[in-house]
Amino acid sequence: MAAITSDLTSAPVLPKWIAPVLLLAFAYGVVPLIGSSYLFEAILLPFLALGLAGVGLNILTGYAGQVSLGSAAFMAAGAFAAYNFNLRVEGLPLIGSIVLAGIVAAAIGIVFGLPSLRLKGFYLAVSTLAAQFFVQWALTKFSWFSNNSASGVIDAPRLSIGGLALDGAVGRYLFALTIVSILTFLAYRLVSSQTGRNFIAIRDNETAARIIGIPVLKTKLLAFAISSFIIGVAGVIWAFAYLRTVEPDGFDLDRSFQILFIIIIGGLASIRGAFFGAALIVVFPLGLSRLGGFLLGDVFDSGVLDMSQRIVLGALIILFLILEPDGLVALWDRIRRRLLFAWQST
Amino acid sequence: MIADFDYQFFIEVLVGGLLSGVMYSLVAIGFVLIYKTSGVLNFAQGALLLFAALTFVSLVERGVPFALALVATFAIMVAIGIAIERTVLRPLTNKPPITLFMATLGLSYIIEGAAQLIWGTQVHGLDLGIEDVPLEVGGVLISQFDIFAAVVAAGMVLLLSLFFRYTRIGLSFRAVADDQFAALAVGLRLPLIWATVWAAAGLVALVAGLLWGARLGVQFSLSLVVLKALPVLVLGGFDSILGAIVGGLLIGASEKLAEVYIGDYFGGGIESWFAYVVALVFLLIRPSGLFGQKLVERV
Amino acid sequence: MPLASYALGMMDASVYAPEVFARGLPSTPQSSAVGIVPAGSIADAAAPLLALQGIGLSFGGVVALADIELSVNPGEIRAIIGPNGAGKSSLINVISGVYRPDRGHVLLDGVRYGQVPTQRLAHLGVARTFQNLALFKGLSVLDNVASGLAYKVRSNFAGQVLGIGRSRGEQRDSLSRAGQILEFLDLTAVRDRLAGTLPYGLQKRVELARALVAEPRLLLLDEPMAGMTASEKSEMASFVRAARDRFATTVVLIEHDVGVVMGLSDRIAVLDYGRKIADATPDEVRNDQRVIDAYLGVASDNEDGAGI
Numbered sequence: 001m002a003a004i005t006s007d008l009t010s011a012p013v014l015p016k017w018i019a020p021v022l023l024l025a026f027a028y029g030v031v032p033l034i035g036s037s038y039l040f041e042a043i044l045l046p047f048l049a050l051g052l053a054g055v056g057l058n059i060l061t062g063y064a065g066q067v068s069l070g071s072a073a074f075m076a077a078g079a080f081a082a083y084n085f086n087l088r089v090e091g092l093p094l095i096g097s098i099v100l101a102g103i104v105a106a107a108i109g110i111v112f113g114l115p116s117l118r119l120k121g122f123y124l125a126v127s128t129l130a131a132q133f134f135v136q137w138a139l140t141k142f143s144w145f146s147n148n149s150a151s152g153v154i155d156a157p158r159l160s161i162g163g164l165a166l167d168g169a170v171g172r173y174l175f176a177l178t179i180v181s182i183l184t185f186l187a188y189r190l191v192s193s194q195t196g197r198n199f200i201a202i203r204d205n206e207t208a209a210r211i212i213g214i215p216v217l218k219t220k221l222l223a224f225a226i227s228s229f230i231i232g233v234a235g236v237i238w239a240f241a242y243l244r245t246v247e248p249d250g251f252d253l254d255r256s257f258q259i260l261f262i263i264i265i266g267g268l269a270s271i272r273g274a275f276f277g278a279a280l281i282v283v284f285p286l287g288l289s290r291l292g293g294f295l296l297g298d299v300f301d302s303g304v305l306d307m308s309q310r311i312v313l314g315a316l317i318i319l320f321l322i323l324e325p326d327g328l329v330a331l332w333d334r335i336r337r338r339l340l341f342a343w344q345s346t
Numbered sequence: 347m348i349a350d351f352d353y354q355f356f357i358e359v360l361v362g363g364l365l366s367g368v369m370y371s372l373v374a375i376g377f378v379l380i381y382k383t384s385g386v387l388n389f390a391q392g393a394l395l396l397f398a399a400l401t402f403v404s405l406v407e408r409g410v411p412f413a414l415a416l417v418a419t420f421a422i423m424v425a426i427g428i429a430i431e432r433t434v435l436r437p438l439t440n441k442p443p444i445t446l447f448m449a450t451l452g453l454s455y456i457i458e459g460a461a462q463l464i465w466g467t468q469v470h471g472l473d474l475g476i477e478d479v480p481l482e483v484g485g486v487l488i489s490q491f492d493i494f495a496a497v498v499a500a501g502m503v504l505l506l507s508l509f510f511r512y513t514r515i516g517l518s519f520r521a522v523a524d525d526q527f528a529a530l531a532v533g534l535r536l537p538l539i540w541a542t543v544w545a546a547a548g549l550v551a552l553v554a555g556l557l558w559g560a561r562l563g564v565q566f567s568l569s570l571v572v573l574k575a576l577p578v579l580v581l582g583g584f585d586s587i588l589g590a591i592v593g594g595l596l597i598g599a600s601e602k603l604a605e606v607y608i609g610d611y612f613g614g615g616i617e618s619w620f621a622y623v624v625a626l627v628f629l630l631i632r633p634s635g636l637f638g639q640k641l642v643e644r645v
Numbered sequence: 646m647p648l649a650s651y652a653l654g655m656m657d658a659s660v661y662a663p664e665v666f667a668r669g670l671p672s673t674p675q676s677s678a679v680g681i682v683p684a685g686s687i688a689d690a691a692a693p694l695l696a697l698q699g700i701g702l703s704f705g706g707v708v709a710l711a712d713i714e715l716s717v718n719p720g721e722i723r724a725i726i727g728p729n730g731a732g733k734s735s736l737i738n739v740i741s742g743v744y745r746p747d748r749g750h751v752l753l754d755g756v757r758y759g760q761v762p763t764q765r766l767a768h769l770g771v772a773r774t775f776q777n778l779a780l781f782k783g784l785s786v787l788d789n790v791a792s793g794l795a796y797k798v799r800s801n802f803a804g805q806v807l808g809i810g811r812s813r814g815e816q817r818d819s820l821s822r823a824g825q826i827l828e829f830l831d832l833t834a835v836r837d838r839l840a841g842t843l844p845y846g847l848q849k850r851v852e853l854a855r856a857l858v859a860e861p862r863l864l865l866l867d868e869p870m871a872g873m874t875a876s877e878k879s880e881m882a883s884f885v886r887a888a889r890d891r892f893a894t895t896v897v898l899i900e901h902d903v904g905v906v907m908g909l910s911d912r913i914a915v916l917d918y919g920r921k922i923a924d925a926t927p928d929e930v931r932n933d934q935r936v937i938d939a940y941l942g943v944a945s946d947n948e949d950g951a952g953i
Contacts, residue, residue, distance in 0.1 A: 115626055125444075127580065127622065137616070260451070307460075314456035314459065
């Protein structure tokens with residue numbers, strides 16, 4: 001370990017901002033030109049939405065150490081809130097609906113984060129399920145939320161920012177990319193601020209954090225609020241840019257677990273990790289279905305696919321927890337270091 | 347409204363709630379067994395329950411006699427339990443409890459997927475030979491099946507209590523539950539104990555799976571009964587069998603009463619979250635839970 | 646008599662490098678360090694910074710502390726020693742508000758508390774370290790130490806994220822002060838390492854740094870030398886002394902190893918079975934028959950070599 005670290009210091013160190021800037025330039029400048037509609041619809045849009053949700057959950061779980069099993073509820077809250085703000089508030093620009101939706105999700109997050117002031121660990125994890133079931137129930141039960149549509153289905157409004165229509169696949173991709181980039185940048189700033197350090201302090205040793213004067217209760221609720229805000233906005237992207245038509249059942253417990261899996265696989269307490277995890281979670285079912293169809297032919301129907309997906313996903317989680325507890329990010333960094341080292345020694 | 351309050355109906359609802367609470371307790375006990383020995387909240391308990399019920403039903407449907415199917419399923423559950431302990435939990439020894447929890451989450455995905463991949467996804471009926479005709483006890487109608495389930499659950503608890511009180515391995519279990527390091531130090535064989543506990547949890551899963559399967563039909567949603575057991579555990583403490591029983595009864599009763607008496611004001615369907623709210627409100631009033639689980643940290 | 650020994654303690658205290666006394670960190674406004682002028686008059690010294698009055702604490706029938714009286718004067722290094730299970734850690738947990746005593750009061754700078762408000766501790770000028778390491782493993786050494794200043798951060802998260810308002814100044818200030826403390830405790834070489842990856846002895850020192858960075862008036866050290874080698878112990882002792890001299894911090898220190906504290910402390914209180922059996926200068930304690938009995942009388946209790 002120590003040896004690897006010293007390798008790193010001898011490698012040419014690029015400024016930290018180079019990689020993300022290059023990536024963004026590629027995402028804005030190149031991808032829209034070369035991407036197929038399949039790439040946008042089936043891969044990039046869910047990747048962006050889930051990646052952002054992963055960033056949100058990582059702030060709460062990875063950084064602040066409060067395990068939540070109710071992420072999908074906050075996605076749903078965001079999606080339905082944005083829908084209603086857009087529908088019911090005359091003249092509110094789309095971006096206003098999205099911000100307000102995030103605030104609604106944050107408020108719900110604070111309410112369901114209240115038990116964290118008294119409960120820890122498993123007790124807290126289980127109590128976050130209350131959010132999951134309650135929100136899903138409320139959205140299904142009260143048809144006001146879906147403007148009285150059947151079984152709570154909502155249709156996304158037309159996307160446009162400043163008069164610029166963004167309804168095509170590329171437009172929705174750019175819409176999602178912009179929101180995700182901004183929020184991710186802010187999240188990155190947050191985790192490297194004093195507030196972010198307070199999150200980690202509470203995660204690592206709550207008693208010590210309290211004694212050195214970190215306002216533990218306030219900080220925990222803040223973590224719930226910020227996390228829920230981001231997850232709520234991710235829900236808006238999921239509903240408005242990716243699926244365009246959603247129902248409360250789409251934000252079920254499995255979705256919550258999916259987001260938790262994203263941060264476990266990608267790497268806890270890592271902003272990049274959320275996107276690594278989301279990429280794997282989005283791409284792997286597609287790959288598995290191709291592979292299964294290729295190997296087994298007709299036997300590999302959708303039922304079998306669904307089951308084998310569950311099995312492989314479960315196995316992946318366990319493998320990562322055992323072999324690479326710091327997630328894909330750690331794996332990636334190690335590979336990159338090796339490559340840099342190999343490149344240097346030639 | 348108060349004047350013509352129907353006490354007989356109230357008692358029927360209450361008894362029905364208590365009896366279904368017994369079913370919750372049964373699932374919760376499976377969690378407690380594992381939590382006490384290895385500090386893991388085993389989310390896969392529901393998946394195990396599904397797997398047990400599905401295996402049993404499929405064996406019976408293939409013509410295996412009832413008793414033999416029971417024994418075979420039990421053997422399979424024990425094997426799965428031991429395999430989980432070996433391949434998943436042992437490599438994760440000394441990891442934070444929450445990591446272990448996430449591993450069992452992954453485990454539940456594997457088991458659910460495997461159960462349905464092996465036995466198919468269709469719904470199976472399960473007939474335990476108990477007719478579900480209401481029985482009249484003192485003017486109150488009670489489901490015969492509920493009584494049967496309660497009796498089985500009580501028998502199960504009695505069996506486990508006897509096992510842990512009077513057998514050598516059971517006593518070791520209690521030592522491990524008290525202090526894992528001390529138990530290791532005095533040379534108790536932890537792997538054997540863990541294997542036994544996972545076997546016991548497998549047995550609980552089998553019994554609970556059969557009872558719930560007979561009630562709901564054996565299908566995927568059976569694994570969701572864990573979600574009914576979790577608030578019970580929050581209420582009673584993850585490490586208390588007594589807590590699981592009392593918590594189950596409380597949740598079962600309050601849930602049924604709420605559904606019948608106040609559910610309409612909410613538009614119904616409140617059972618998906620009501621139990622969680624009961625558990626949370628209870629913990630807010632009494633943070634140490636039903637039986638004072640130790641939440642004090644050492645500094 | 647008590648007056649005389651307080652005075653003695655003060656004299657001792659000022660013997661150590663009087664010229665650097667209460668210097669504080671360069672950028673610190675002096676106001677935080679004045680107000681307690683330890684080398685001042687005897688009358689000042691007689692008003693204790695910390696006093697315990699009739700503290701009693703028991704856990705389910707087991708008496709951890711019985712009727713403990715203790716006073717700590719500004720600027721002194723006060724050791725509390727005793728065999729294992731004597732109640733030392735319970736005492737420090739009472740002082741820092743982690744435990745609420747069943748009986749008695751804690752006086753901090755003249756204010757009486759039934760239970761010391763833990764979340765206000767830092768604002769009251771009290772910092773502590775822990776017997777079992779309580780660093781934030783996932784933070785760098787520098788960030789760990791900077792977190793010792795988190796209690797006075799007044800910018801909110803939005804300001805910090807956007808880098809506006811007072812957040813920039815605060816961030817710069819706390820990092821630079823943390824950097825100075827690291828230098829003071831000879832930790833600069835490891836400032837960017839994750840705290841959890843450091844060897845045990847260094848982690849203990851980082852904990853001291855985190856407690857010191859707020860320049861507390863009262864510093865509680867819970868077995869700061871436990872598990873250290875002899876040379877690490879004497880190094881730590883000199884850091885504690887230097888910290889007191891530089892920041893005019895009053896130190897209450899719990900130790901199992903009597904030898905180390907003899908040379909370090911101004912006064913020593915000895916606990917045994919939750920009772921205070923002696924409270925005097927190191928020399929007096931060394932010759933106190935009850936103390937010798939507590940440590941040596943039952944020889945088998947002393948197997949880990951913590952002798953006088």
